[in-house]
Structures are given as C-alpha cells and as structure tokens.
Amino acid sequence: MLLEVRGLTKHFRLNGDIYSKIAGEKTQLLKAVDGIDFHIRKGETLGLVGESGCGKSTTARLVTRLIEPTAGEVRLKDEDLLAFSSKRMKETRKDIQLVFQDPYSSLNPRKTIMHILSRPMEIHGLARTWAERREKVLDLLQRVGLSAEHIDRYPHEFSGGQRQRIAIARALSVDPELVIGDEPVSALDVSIQAQILNLFRDLQEEFGLTYLFIAHDLSVIRHISDRVAVMYVGKIVETGPAAALFENPLHPYTKALLAAVPEADPGKAPPKLTLKGEVSTPIDPPPGCRLCGRCPRETAICAQIEPPLVDVGGDRQVACHNL
Amino acid sequence: MAETVLELDDLTVRFRLRRGDLTAVDGVSFSIARGETFGLVGESGSGKSVTARAIMRLIPDPPGEIQRGRILFEGNNVLERSDAEMRALRGRHIAMVFQEPMSALNPVFTVCEQISDALRTNLGVTKKEARERVIELLALVGIPSPQQRVDSYVHEFSGGMRQRVMLAMALSCNPGFLIADEPTTALDVTIQATILELITSMINRLGMSLLFITHNLGVVAHSCDTIGVMYASHMVERGKTRDIFANPQHPYTVGLLNSIPRLDTQSKYLTPIQGSVCSMMDPPAGCKFHPRCTHAMDICRQKSPEFREVAPGHFAACHLHNRG
Ligand SMILES: Nc1ncnc2c1ncn2[C@@H]1O[C@H](COP(=O)(O)OP(=O)(O)OP(=O)(O)O)[C@@H](O)[C@H]1O
Ligand SMILES: Nc1ncnc2c1ncn2[C@@H]1O[C@H](COP(=O)(O)OP(=O)(O)OP(=O)(O)O)[C@@H](O)[C@H]1O
Ligand code: SF4
Numbered sequence: 055m056l057l058e059v060r061g062l063t064k065h066f067r068l069n070g071d072i073y074s075k076i077a078g079e080k081t082q083l084l085k086a087v088d089g090i091d092f093h094i095r096k097g098e099t100l101g102l103v104g105e106s107g108c109g110k111s112t113t114a115r116l117v118t119r120l121i122e123p124t125a126g127e128v129r130l131k132d133e134d135l136l137a138f139s140s141k142r143m144k145e146t147r148k149d150i151q152l153v154f155q156d157p158y159s160s161l162n163p164r165k166t167i168m169h170i171l172s173r174p175m176e177i178h179g180l181a182r183t184w185a186e187r188r189e190k191v192l193d194l195l196q197r198v199g200l201s202a203e204h205i206d207r208y209p210h211e212f213s214g215g216q217r218q219r220i221a222i223a224r225a226l227s228v229d230p231e232l233v234i235g236d237e238p239v240s241a242l243d244v245s246i247q248a249q250i251l252n253l254f255r256d257l258q259e260e261f262g263l264t265y266l267f268i269a270h271d272l273s274v275i276r277h278i279s280d281r282v283a284v285m286y287v288g289k290i291v292e293t294g295p296a297a298a299l300f301e302n303p304l305h306p307y308t309k310a311l312l313a314a315v316p317e318a319d320p321g322k323a324p325p326k327l328t329l330k331g332e333v334s335t336p337i338d339p340p341p342g343c344r345l346c347g348r349c350p351r352e353t354a355i356c357a358q359i360e361p362p363l364v365d366v367g368g369d370r371q372v373a374c375h376n377l
Numbered sequence: 378m379a380e381t382v383l384e385l386d387d388l389t390v391r392f393r394l395r396r397g398d399l400t401a402v403d404g405v406s407f408s409i410a411r412g413e414t415f416g417l418v419g420e421s422g423s424g425k426s427v428t429a430r431a432i433m434r435l436i437p438d439p440p441g442e443i444q445r446g447r448i449l450f451e452g453n454n455v456l457e458r459s460d461a462e463m464r465a466l467r468g469r470h471i472a473m474v475f476q477e478p479m480s481a482l483n484p485v486f487t488v489c490e491q492i493s494d495a496l497r498t499n500l501g502v503t504k505k506e507a508r509e510r511v512i513e514l515l516a517l518v519g520i521p522s523p524q525q526r527v528d529s530y531v532h533e534f535s536g537g538m539r540q541r542v543m544l545a546m547a548l549s550c551n552p553g554f555l556i557a558d559e560p561t562t563a564l565d566v567t568i569q570a571t572i573l574e575l576i577t578s579m580i581n582r583l584g585m586s587l588l589f590i591t592h593n594l595g596v597v598a599h600s601c602d603t604i605g606v607m608y609a610s611h612m613v614e615r616g617k618t619r620d621i622f623a624n625p626q627h628p629y630t631v632g633l634l635n636s637i638p639r640l641d642t643q644s645k646y647l648t649p650i651q652g653s654v655c656s657m658m659d660p661p662a663g664c665k666f667h668p669r670c671t672h673a674m675d676i677c678r679q680k681s682p683e684f685r686e687v688a689p690g691h692f693a694a695c696h697l698h699n700r701g
C-alpha cells in the first residue's frame with residue numbers, strides 16, 4: 055500500500071475574524087473534507103471526481119501536507135506522514151509531487167522555465183552539473199510537447215495549456231513515486247492531452263509510478279484510472295474499479311454525473327440534468343445524506359441518518375440508503 | 378440572416394521576444410452574428426486566447442503588437458478606438474471570462490467587492506443594490522450558501538468556484554457580447570450543464586453573442602452553432618458544428634477528433650496526432666501542419682494553402698482541396 059488515508063477531515067472557520075466576533079456573529083464551519091477513507095496501491099491510479107467545491111483540491115493539499123488536517127490519518131508506505139519532522143518532510147516532498155490545479159499561480163513569474171524546471175533537481179541533488187540539468191530539462195520539455203525554444207522564456211509568455219505542461223514537467227523532474235495531478239490536463243487540446251496521458255502511462259509501466267488523478271473530464275478519468283472515488287460535499291459517496299463504476303454506477307450522484315456528460319457528437323442527445331434543486335452546502339450541513347433535497351431516490355431515513363460507505367461486493371463501496 | 382456583431386478581418390498579432398519574433402495569430406478572419414455562438418477550438422498555443430485578448434484590446438504592447446487586420450465590433454474598428462472608448466465598451470458591451478481566473482481576480486478584495494465594482498461603474502447602482510445583485514448572481518452560477526460566501530476572498534474558493542465568480546462578473550452587466558475563454562474547465566459536468574443553460578438563457582433573452590473558446594469537444598458539439606479550428610496561429614477550418622463533426626475537411630481536425638478519449642470503452646493508449654507541435658518562432662514553410670500530416674504532398678512543403686470554401690459554408694486551408 056503506497057498511500058492510505060483514514061478519517062481525513064478539514065474544517066475551515068468562516069467569520070472567524072475579529073470583526074465578526076465583535077459583531078457577535080456565530081462562527082460557522084465549512085466542512086471541506088469530512089472524514090474520508092481511501093487507499094492507493096503502488097503502481098495504481100486512483101481517479102478522484104466530484105462536484106466543483108466538494109473538497110478534491112483540499113484533499114490533495116492535505117495529502118501533500120501543504121495544509122494540516124482537522125482530524126484523520128495519512129499513511130505513506132505504512133508510516134504516519136503527519137508525524138514526519140520538517141526535515142524528513144522536506145526529503146519526502148521529492149517523492150510526492152503535486153501538479154496544482156492553477157498553473158498560473160504556481161509558477162514563479164520572475165524565473166525562466168530553465169530555472170523553474172532545474173531548481174528542484176538541484177535541490178534534491180538529482181543532476182549535479184548545469185549541463186546535465188539542461189539536458190534533462192530539454193528532454194522533459196520535449197516529452198510534454200514543448201521545445202528548446204521555450205527554455206529561456208518566462209511563465210507569462212506562454213498559453214494556458216503550455217503553462218500547465220510546464221507544471222507537469224516540474225512534477226516529473228524529480229523522479230517522484232506518487233504524482234497527485236489536480237486537473238493536470240484540463241487546459242490541453244485532446245491531441246496533446248492524449249500525448250500526456252500516454253506519457254503518464256509509460257512512466258507507470260517503466261517506473262511503477264502511482265497516481266492520484268483529479269479531473270472533471272470523465273472520459274479522461276475512465277481512461278487513466280484503475281479505481282475511481284466519487285466525492286460529494288466533503289464525503290466519498292462511491293468507489294470501485296473504473297470499468298464497473300462507469301458501466302453500472304450505483305450512487306444517485308454518480309448516476310447524475312454520468313448522465314450530464316456532453317458527448318462529442320452533435321447528433322447525440324444533449325446532456326441531462328437529473329439532480330433537482332439547489333446545490334448542497336458544506337457550511338454546517340444538516341444531518342443525514344448530503345444529497346438530500348436533490349436526490350430522486352430520497353426516502354424519510356435520508357434526512358435523519360447519514361449513510362455509511364459500505365461494501366457491496368466486487369471491490370465496490372457505496373454510501374446510500376436506497377440502493 | 379441576423380446582423381453581424383463582430384467581424385475579424387486578417388487579424389495578425391506578433392510578439393517581439395528577445396530571441397526573435399513570434400507570430401501568435403496569423404491572418405485570422407471570421408464573423409459572429411447576433412445570438413450566435415462561435416466555438417474556437419484547436420491546439421494548445423495556437424493563438425486562441427491571443428485572438429480573444431486582441432478583441433478586448435488587452436495585448437501587452439510591448440512586446441505584443443497588432444500587425445495587420447481589423448476588428449469590427451458593431452461596425453466600428455476596435456483598434457481605432459481611444460482608451461476611454463474601450464473602457465466604456467469593456468464590461469458593459471463586451472465582457473470576457475479569462476482562461477485563468479487568478480490572472481483576472483484580485484486577491485485582496487472580497488468576491489462581493491470585485492463583482493459589485495463592475496456593477497457600480499457600469500450600471501451605477503447603489504452599494505446595497507449591488508450586494509443584493511451579487512448574491513443573486515452567485516446563486517445563479519451555483520455557489521452554495523451565497524449569503525455566507527459573498528464576503529469570502531477568492532483564495533477561499535475552489536478552482537471551479539473562482540471560475541464561476543469570473544463568469545458572474547462577466548454576466549453581471551448583461552453584455553451583448555461575451556468572450557468565454559475556457560469557462561468550464563474547472564467545473565464538474567452537472568455544474569457545467571447548469572452554467573451552459575444559464576448562458577443559453579442569456580442568448581435567448583438578450584440576443585447575446587458568444588465567442589466560446591474550449592478544448593471540450595463535447596461542450597462544443599452541444600453549444601456552438603459554428604466552429605473555427607486553429608493550428609499554429611492559423612485558422613485551418615471553419616464551418617457549421619454538424620458539418621465539422623460529420624465531415625471534417627482538414628487533416629488536423631481529423632486528428633483532433635481521433636484523439637478524444639471515449640467514455641464507453643477503456644484502452645491502454647490513446648492516439649494523439651503523430652509528430653511534435655510546430656515551432657512558433659521558426660515555423661515550417663508551406664502548410665504549418667505538413668511535418669505531421671499523413672497526406673502531405675510536395676506542394677504542402679512549399680506553399681501555404683488558401684482558406685477556401687470546400688462545401689457551402691464550410692472552409693478549409695488544405696492543398697487536398699486545391700486540386701483540379
Ligand atoms: N482556505 C480556505 N478557507 C475557507 N474555505 C476554503 C479554503 N480552501 C477551500 N475552501 C472551501 O472548501 C471547499 C472545497 O474546496 P476545494 O478547493 O477542495 O474544492 P474542489 O473539489 O477542488 O473544487 P473544484 O472542482 O472547483 O476545484 C470549497 O467550498 C471551498 O470554498
Ligand atoms: N505575453 C506573451 N509573450 C510572448 N508570447 C506569448 C504571450 N502570450 C502568448 N504567447 C504565445 O503566443 C502563442 C499563442 O498563445 P495563446 O495563449 O493564444 O494560445 P491558446 O491557443 O490560447 O492556447 P491554450 O489552449 O494552451 O490556452 C503561444 O505560442 C504563446 O507561447
Ligand atoms: S495542406 Fe498538405 S500538409 Fe497541410 S493539411 Fe493539407 S494535405 Fe496536409
């Protein structure tokens with residue numbers, strides 16, 4: 055087991071500032087990630103999907119310890135990652151690389167691409183001489199569909215998709231074991247996207263890389279993932295092998311998600327919105343299932359008791375009272 | 378035929394970089410009618426966002442420069458407007474959703490402050506009215522508990538929520554023309570569908586026109602009337618959505634459609650277009666796609682193909698269509 059997450063929780067305080075306190079406003083809790091469990095085996099790809107704002111990026115930042123959890127455990131190769139000293143954590147950063155959702159903010163605007171891509175190698179002592187590093191940078195650029203003409207440019211001199219590829223190259227530059235991609239191919243045309251997904255596949259075959267892959271494009275998720283976890287407002291509502299989950303989704307939210315995919319064929323039916331009502335809120339959510347009020351299968355119990363994530367066979371788990 | 382709202386004629390944009398010149402957009406022409414949705418798709422780095430920024434007159438100069446061409450908005454050349462006239466046009470008449478929200482949102486202002494700023498300058502509403510309107514807009518774009526989130530800073534929002542803040546800002550003044558550069562990349566498909574419905578309702582209600590830049594060919598298939606395909610700073614194909622999907626005429630478009638991963642099957646490897654992307658500083662002679670094209674002929678290496686009508690309303694720039 056490469057990564058194991060248990061009861062992972064992150065609550066943010068709203069109105070926690072001094073002005074609100076003076077005004078006597080009650081502090082509210084935004085439950086961004088609310089007790090999730092998942093694991094990823096070595097050499098495996100877990101796809102993470104879910105509603106915008108459901109806690110995917112927060113999960114990625116917790117697992118890389120960019121933020122500390124409110125509760126829960128993160129185990130890397132059976133060790134408690136949260137107990138790592140800052141020195142140990144610094145060394146471990148090389149092994150867990152995060153491709154940020156927003157490349158615009160994650161690349162230093164004052165550094166050239168050569169600097170951005172070679173600095174991590176230098177820090178971790180991966181390529182000793184400048185010439186070695188330059189060669190490695192050129193190779194990385196070419197693999198992500200860029201070239202030598204880009205090496206001395208600054209981040210603002212690129213298109214959105216080119217910046218995204220620089221962020222991918224940076225993550226791969228230090229030979230990581232686990233790559234967490236937060237929407238890593240969302241700004242790419244489908245041909246370059248195919249090239250990058252094939253690259254991820256090659257690296258997995260060759261070096262046994264493990265991926266946590268966050269994406270909204272469900273065909274990309276289906277293509278790249280061995281297993282998939284579906285989140286809804288801070289909770290995992292369904293997990294299972296990719297093929298089974300896509301062919302026979304069990305949770306009403308997963309079903310709604312698959313029904314809303316627009317197919318790349320103007321002759322096909324347009325996507326359907328099967329969830330009614332307003333989006334569910336993570337701020338002091340009411341008890342019961344988070345899909346309450348929107349779910350086509352809702353019954354009386356749903357608003358009272360939160361459905362636990364239970365095994366349903368075939369390596370699948372679902373959290374729903376009315377399967 | 379509805380009236381033309383935007384017309385680009387031979388737009389050419391160049392960046393002067395330390396290492397030499399980079400032509401980001403080369404001779405691009407198209408027009409958009411009232412109520413029409415024009416989808417701009419194509420290779421990453423091919424000049425889509427630069428085209429959009431040129432329409433808004435937001436190309437940084439230096440190093441950027443509009444070398445040739447005209448951009449007619451409601452009959453007047455945008456390139457000849459004064460800066461003051463441009464400020465009056467932006468936001469109120471032409472609004473834009475930028476590809477990277479953080480490049481356009483200000484981290485030190487709250488969501489309410491940013492959106493109401495646009496409302497107050499463009500529509501002259503009071504502070505209180507603006508706040509009410511912002512809450513309404515946040516609800517429209519699917520932000521849960523908008524009352525509680527309106528005073529948040531953008532760093533407290535998720536990627537997709539930031540994108541929706543940008544969209545709410547762009548739609549706040551009911552613009553007649555919207556440029557949306559990748560407005561749904563950070564949205565799950567159900568919220569994406571909600572947003573597309575919202576945009577469609579504005580097209581129907583206000584006759585809004587839309588320049589829609591996206592890599593999501595599923596979205597294009599269901600939202601756009603017309604499509605333009607770009608490769609290496611050129612527009613290589615343009616036509617009605619149905620025609621482009623059913624009968625793509627340029628080898629790049631064909632390759633692009635073949636690269637789409639499928640939802641109903643799982644394959645180990647995908648099939649990207651072979652070869653590597655073309656250099657923008659030192660592009661190949663002739664057709665820019667020839668080093669990667671399986672149909673390339675001698676003439677392709679020598680001469681740029683003309684953009685010509687290959688079927689009624691369907692244009693392509695490829696020598697395969699020039700024979701005879
Ligand atoms: N620093 C913060 N302070 C307060 N709230 C936060 C903070 N960071 C994230 N949140 C909230 O936590 C929730 C989850 O955010 P997160 O970025 O994890 O969502 P996501 O699943 O990645 O969404 P998207 O698909 O839109 O990127 C959101 O409601 C967001 O507003
Ligand atoms: N400010 C700039 N300075 C120099 N070059 C630039 C600048 N902005 C863009 N470019 C270059 O112009 C070309 C076109 O960029 P543009 O942003 O229009 O691409 P795009 O089609 O929007 O791509 P993507 O799909 O990746 O967003 C790219 O090769 C890019 O590197
Ligand atoms: S002009 Fe020639 S090289 Fe270019 S796309 Fe057509 S056949 Fe291919």
Ligand SMILES: [Mg+2]
Binds near residue numbers: 110155537
């Ligand atoms: Mg996110």
Ligand SMILES: [Mg+2]
Binds near residue numbers: 214476
């Ligand atoms: Mg762009």
